Amino acid sequence: MNATADVSSRAASLSEAIALADSANTVREAALLLRERLAPLRVIVVDAFDMRGETPAAVGQRRLLWGAVSDGHCWQVSADLSALSGFYLADQA
Numbered sequence: 016m017n018a019t020a021d022v023s024s025r026a027a028s029l030s031e032a033i034a035l036a037d038s039a040n041t042v043r044e045a046a047l048l049l050r051e052r053l054a055p056l057r058v059i060v061v062d063a064f065d066m067r068g069e070t071p072a073a074v075g076q077r078r079l080l081w082g083a084v085s086d087g088h089c090w091q092v093s094a095d096l097s098a099l100s101g102f103y104l105a106d107q108a
Contacts, residue, residue, distance in 0.1 A: 057101030
């Protein structure tokens with residue numbers, strides 16, 4: 016797969032992820048759906064206020080998603096979709 020197709024595929028997956036998260040009644044149910052669908056990626060529920068300085072990777076009607084990467088110990092926000100280890104997920108404030 017070429018790099019352009021890979022980025023397009025990841026963007027489509029991100030759109031699907033935020034749509035799935037928006038379909039759930041609660042943020043916890045959204046996390047469960049994402050964990051089931053996107054395993055082995057991690058999904059970490061956070062408060063949107065705690066992410067106020069970060070730009071979401073996807074904005075839905077009800078939820079926000081940020082990319083997450085880990086070095087095996089620490090987690091951080093990342094916009095690099097090719098290196099994701101998971102997502103931070105929050106309800107919109």
